[in-house]
Amino acid sequence: xxxxxxxxxxxxxxxxxxxxxxxxxxxxxxxxxxxxxxxxxxxxxxxxxxxxxxxxxxxxxxxxxxxxxxxxxxxxxxxxxxxxxxxxxxxxxxxxxxxxxxxxxxxxxxxx
Amino acid sequence: xxxxxxxxxxxxxxxxxxxxxxxxxxxxxxxxxxxxxxxxxxxxxxxxxxxxxxxxxxxxxxxxxxxxxxxxxxxxxxxxxxxxxxxxxxxxxxxxxxxxxxxxxxx
Numbered sequence: 001x002x003x004x005x006x007x008x009x010x011x012x013x014x015x016x017x018x019x020x021x022x023x024x025x026x027x028x029x030x031x032x033x034x035x036x037x038x039x040x041x042x043x044x045x046x047x048x049x050x051x052x053x054x055x056x057x058x059x060x061x062x063x064x065x066x067x068x069x070x071x072x073x074x075x076x077x078x079x080x081x082x083x084x085x086x087x088x089x090x091x092x093x094x095x096x097x098x099x100x101x102x103x104x105x106x107x108x109x110x111x112x
Numbered sequence: 113x114x115x116x117x118x119x120x121x122x123x124x125x126x127x128x129x130x131x132x133x134x135x136x137x138x139x140x141x142x143x144x145x146x147x148x149x150x151x152x153x154x155x156x157x158x159x160x161x162x163x164x165x166x167x168x169x170x171x172x173x174x175x176x177x178x179x180x181x182x183x184x185x186x187x188x189x190x191x192x193x194x195x196x197x198x199x200x201x202x203x204x205x206x207x208x209x210x211x212x213x214x215x216x217x218x219x
Binding site: 044094101103 | 201203
């Protein structure tokens, strides 16, 4: 069974940094395009970033220059490095293989 | 970015009702559209991909149709477990976009 488990979410002050992890089982993160999607409380879904199997990466304009997506194929884990966090980055962050399955999410709260 | 206009935002219905949700894309996305169901506190669950393909183990009362810019999700006979929020999702470009969601409530 394919499964994704996110971790690393936390309460952080504006301007701070966090690294989210997404541990995969039953699938290889290096063989698939992997995506981060976020959902602010009570809001809709927003695409954040994608990494393709070839290694090319893309970002939403709202996070470009602040977030970095990466993967460690030896650990079969996807990452999202988030810097200079803002209040509007507050959201549940989901990792997704292709467009299914989704992990259960990890909550990031940016607040002083 | 491709914009997805989903309607209605809220839908009140009874068990057994036929329910239809619509998504319109701001430009053609061929059939690169998925539908998800989300319940409070849970991750979205894939129902339909490629506009009309039912994911394995999803009940057959769910169906999807459309191509280009107009798409629909239909629930043929609403069941108690179906009260949830539904999102459409275009994956025509790597810069995914989603509809704003339709909350299906008990009438």
